[in-house]
Amino acid sequence: MDFNLTEEHIMIRDAARDFAQTELLPGVIERDNKQEFPKEQIKKMGELGFLGMMVDPKYGGSGLDTISYVLAMEEISKIDASASVVMSVNNSLVCWGLEHYGNEEQKQKYLTKLASGESLGAFCLSEPEAGSDATSQKTTAIEKDDHYLLNGTKNWITNGRTADFYIVIAQTHIDKKHKGINAFIVEKGWKGFDVGPKEDKLGIRGSDTHSLQFNDVKVPKENRIGEDGFGFKFAMKSLAGGRIGIASQALGIASGAYELALKYSKERKAFGTEICNHQAIAFKLADMATQIEAARHLCMKAAWDKDQQNDYTMSGAMAKLYASQVAMDTTVEAVQIHGGNGFVKEYHVERLMRDAKITQIYEGTSEIQKIVISRGLIDK
Numbered sequence: 001m002d003f004n005l006t007e008e009h010i011m012i013r014d015a016a017r018d019f020a021q022t023e024l025l026p027g028v029i030e031r032d033n034k035q036e037f038p039k040e041q042i043k044k045m046g047e048l049g050f051l052g053m054m055v056d057p058k059y060g061g062s063g064l065d066t067i068s069y070v071l072a073m074e075e076i077s078k079i080d081a082s083a084s085v086v087m088s089v090n091n092s093l094v095c096w097g098l099e100h101y102g103n104e105e106q107k108q109k110y111l112t113k114l115a116s117g118e119s120l121g122a123f124c125l126s127e128p129e130a131g132s133d134a135t136s137q138k139t140t141a142i143e144k145d146d147h148y149l150l151n152g153t154k155n156w157i158t159n160g161r162t163a164d165f166y167i168v169i170a171q172t173h174i175d176k177k178h179k180g181i182n183a184f185i186v187e188k189g190w191k192g193f194d195v196g197p198k199e200d201k202l203g204i205r206g207s208d209t210h211s212l213q214f215n216d217v218k219v220p221k222e223n224r225i226g227e228d229g230f231g232f233k234f235a236m237k238s239l240a241g242g243r244i245g246i247a248s249q250a251l252g253i254a255s256g257a258y259e260l261a262l263k264y265s266k267e268r269k270a271f272g273t274e275i276c277n278h279q280a281i282a283f284k285l286a287d288m289a290t291q292i293e294a295a296r297h298l299c300m301k302a303a304w305d306k307d308q309q310n311d312y313t314m315s316g317a318m319a320k321l322y323a324s325q326v327a328m329d330t331t332v333e334a335v336q337i338h339g340g341n342g343f344v345k346e347y348h349v350e351r352l353m354r355d356a357k358i359t360q361i362y363e364g365t366s367e368i369q370k371i372v373i374s375r376g377l378i379d380k
């Protein structure tokens with residue numbers, strides 16, 4: 001067992017750290033206030049290879065491993081979780097599924113653009129009445145001559161307006177329940193495809209979250225991913241890796257808040273000394289650092305499982321469950337250590353606290369992660 005990072009890993013981590021400091025930090029508070037999508041920053045992330053990190057270079061990706069992805073996600077998330085969710089969705093839920101289950105034409109047409117950052121992707125599974133209960137898809141894709149006719153509504157879609165290509169999960173054979181579900185690639189601008197208003201959110205306010213409506217959208221048959229009825233498995237397999245991305249996002253939010261709190265505690269004085277010298281604060285820092293280290297190990301273990309081609313469903317779910325709790329606990333304590341200043345936007349920790357909450361909700365709530373983990377234990 002070797003806990004050392006390779007030189008390449010260190011280089012990637014440092015590149016992500018530099019990018020976050022120089023490109024994301026300026027303006028992050030303003031974008032959060034205005035709910036502004038980090039358009040220019042995401043474009044640069046694409047140019048640097050952060051949007052298709054694990055995709056084979058022959059399809060426009062960076063050809064890196066999952067460990068590199070976790071390292072980069074942590075650094076980007078320390079500064080701007082609105083940018084890192086775009087990165088996570090594009091890498092894990094869109095590019096990964098297309099590379100593994102798309103056919104050659106789909107890869108040439110869509111993956112090359114998505115992995116290089118020329119285009120952006122969205123993953124459309126959730127519906128008004130199908131969040132955790134993902135098999136209850138009401139969106140239908142009914143087979144016609146050379147196409148499917150898509151009808152329905154998707155909710156809380158990351159990159160809802162900014163995406164160019166959407167992976168849409170829909171029910172084709174209602175009688176077959178989840179075995180009748182398919183996944184399709186849908187392009188922005190197709191007739192009958194409308195995007196609803198942007199959601200006004202508690203956190204990750206810069207990210208672009210919308211509902212989508214499909215009214216008799218004609219989807220060519222060649223845009224179905226995989227065999228007929230593969231859509232639910234496709235979604236579950238994509239989400240298993242997506243959860244490593246969100247776990248790393250939670251880790252980054254936690255470590256970002258901790259680093260700010262540590263720095264502040266060494267500068268701020270009370271009762272004649274820097275507040276880090278008071279045990280009440282020092283013990284908080286000790287708890288935060290210990291929990292973050294444990295979360296980092298879980299994220300790395302899940303990434304390692306994926307890179308070794310081990311089953312990573314359970315380790316990814318464990319990483320997300322734990323890291324998202326650590327993100328909540330750590331950001332609340334970081335605000336507390338900052339006192340009155342913690343409640344003020346310019347100190348960043350209140351934003352990190354708001355951003356942390358979503359990591360316990362999207363890509364499977366904490367309760368869903370417990371279902372996945374416990375089923376994995378019992379089925380072993």
Ligand code: CAA
Pocket residue numbers: 085089093123125126131132133134135156157158178232233236237239240313362363364365368371372
């Ligand atoms: N890999 C492969 N197949 C899987 C799988 C996995 N990880 N998990 C489940 N399946 C398969 C099962 O084997 C089963 O197939 P068979 O019938 O052929 O055996 C099928 O899927 C149905 O599974 P279950 O019977 O376990 O279904 P269930 O109704 O009990 O639900 C669940 C399972 C785990 C709760 C699932 O519904 C789930 O993960 N729900 C949460 C959905 C979710 O994460 N949504 C996030 C939205 S995306 C998002 O947030 C993106 C964003 O923008 C940030």
